Amino acid sequence: KQWYQRRVRGQFGSLSSVSFLAYPRNQKYHKIRVLMMKDCIVPIKEAKRFVAECLKSSGGPLHCCNDLAEVLVAADTRGHFSHGLNRLEVYCTDYELGATSRTNSPTIEKQTVSTALVNGNNALGATVGKFCMELAIEKCKSTGVGVVTAKGSNHYGIAGFYGLMAEKQGLIGISMTNTSPVVVPTRAKQCTIGTNAISVIAPAENEDYFAMDMATSTVALGKLEVARRKGEPIPPGWGCDSEGNESLDPGAVLDGGGLLPLGGTEQSGGYKGYALASSVEVLCGILSGGNWGPHIRSWQNPDRSKQANLGQFFMALDPEVFGFGFTGRMQQFMDEHRALDPVEGTDGVLVAGDPERAAEKACEERGGILYHPAFMQNMEKLAKKLNVPPLKHL
DSSP states (O other): OEEEEEEOSSSSTTEEEEEEEEOOTTSSOOOEEEEEEEOEEEOHHHHHHHHHHHHHHTTOOHHHHHHHHHHHHHHHHTTOGGGTGGGHHHHHHHHHTTSSOSSOOOEEEEEOSSEEEEEOTTOOHHHHHHHHHHHHHHHHHHHSEEEEEEEEEOOOSOTHHHHHHHHTTTOEEEEEEOOSSOBOOTTOSSOOBOOOOEEEEEEOSTTOEEEEEEOSBSSOHHHHHHHHHHTOOOOTTSEEOTTSOEESOHHHHHTTOEEOBTTOSGGGTHHHHHHHHHHHHIIIIIHHTOOOGGGSOOSSSOOTTSOOOEEEEEEEEOGGGSSTTHHHHHHHHHHHHHTSOOOTTSOOOOOTTHHHHHHHHHHHHHTSEEEOHHHHHHHHHHHHHHTOOOOOOO
């Protein structure tokens, strides 16, 4: 028997994969069986239930379980699948092995009317992030600006989640985080900096908003994990192998290689992404007193007896204390760009946040998040491992 695997998109409706089982032609009967696996729609409420129950089974406190459920599901509904439920098992493992504290909570070490230094005390990153942005918002409402740095934190999900917290209250929200060293600096072979995400979110009119949420590597690490699970190659500029050479094999990048900075190779401007990632380290790890760069525990082979001690940065700005008519001007800026003549064959010019809004709208219209069958199989394995009800779909 011979097996042939093919990925298909758009050819069979919502089908995501087709397997062909062929018998040799010299047999009496030649048969081909097509096994079709459809993408699964999972209601948002069900996705949050699954995250919370998995984390609780791993030892997470109830409020932390709910915090993580909000962050991971928000990532998936906004189309950032690399930072959604795809990472759930990592958070569970950190609780199981004691790498994340089950009992500690973030505390304020020092503060002024508009600034604060928070010690996450190795609590869940989503809980630390929520605490810090709420504090920044509180200070902003009193002084016009609130800036909070955190040390002793853990991976907090998508940076945009925290910027959106501020935007929902009419404020500009900024958040950054350093991460485990998975990015190779320009001209180097070793990983010494993280994907170091940056998010800037600004309110406009009629619930519209600008939302930049990105890694300072060409892509987030989770996108390579997804590509490897699907058995797909990665585009040029995403990563390099252990010798620092550009590679299209997600396995070569994940196993001994590293991600490339935003821009890719030096010839295509990767040194700018390297500088941008370094700037995040300045405001996160170095400014807060947390770990930075190569001093953060490894992602590939983490020593979970060692705390991640990530550094993070949160800022809330009240546009009303600056120039007049900010939301109207912000709306005009976005509308003028959306109205530009698009390149032939494209759907139009977008501004930061448009793809995420489209993803959220699609989730709402279909009644849930669309997940690949391979992902659902992984979640089923996780459910069995943790002895929780499996992730249900429509």
